[in-house]
Amino acid sequence: MMVYVINKARLKQRSVIITLLDLKNAFVAVRHCLFRSVLAYHHIHESIQSPIANLYTDFHSYIISDSFSTPAIPSNHGIPQGDCLSHLIFNLYFNTFIQFIKQEKYKQFGFSPHDEIDRLFHPVHLFQFADDAAVVTTNERENQLLLNYFSSWCQWANMVILWD
Numbered sequence: 001m002m003v004y005v006i007n008k009a010r011l012k013q014r015s016v017i018i019t020l021l022d023l024k025n026a027f028v029a030v031r032h033c034l035f036r037s038v039l040a041y042h043h044i045h046e047s048i049q050s051p052i053a054n055l056y057t058d059f060h061s062y063i064i065s066d067s068f069s070t071p072a073i074p075s076n077h078g079i080p081q082g083d084c085l086s087h088l089i090f091n092l093y094f095n096t097f098i099q100f101i102k103q104e105k106y107k108q109f110g111f112s113p114h115d116e117i118d119r120l121f122h123p124v125h126l127f128q129f130a131d132d133a134a135v136v137t138t139n140e141r142e143n144q145l146l147l148n149y150f151s152s153w154c155q156w157a158n159m160v161i162l163w164d
Helices: 002-012 032-041 046-058 088-100 142-157
Strands: 016-024 059-063 074-077 124-129 132-137
Touching: 002 016, 002 132, 016 142, 032 046, 032 088, 046 088, 088 124, 132 142
Parallel strands: none
Antiparallel strands: 016 132, 059 074, 124 132
16 A cells, blocks of 8 residues: 555655654553553443453463473563464554544545545555554645654553654
């Protein structure tokens, strides 16, 4: 989709601003204290919220091999990447930001790769895959505004943006 947007901008001779973002240790940064609020935000029933939150409360890891094992290693934050729920939980966290920028006042931000006569499509302004994201707009002001919102979300979610 990103290549499609870039090619459409080139062919239509329109500007497109793309800012690539990577979150540092995103799965490790997930705060357990936010589980219930994130699950409630997504209208997950309380009967499901408790078991999910309890899975990660007093969470311990162990390293075990043929010759040794470690004592319990406590973790009060983060979700293990090999866990079958971890990707879903991370996406629920990230979706709180996506839903914020889907508000009507931000829908016009972004780049519309479609012809002007096709009003069914909203402009594209964010791509996300796991802990990587791209903010896509047609001007620097809108791009910076979305980046400011993303930065605020990162503070709330305890995420750190990698700067290279």
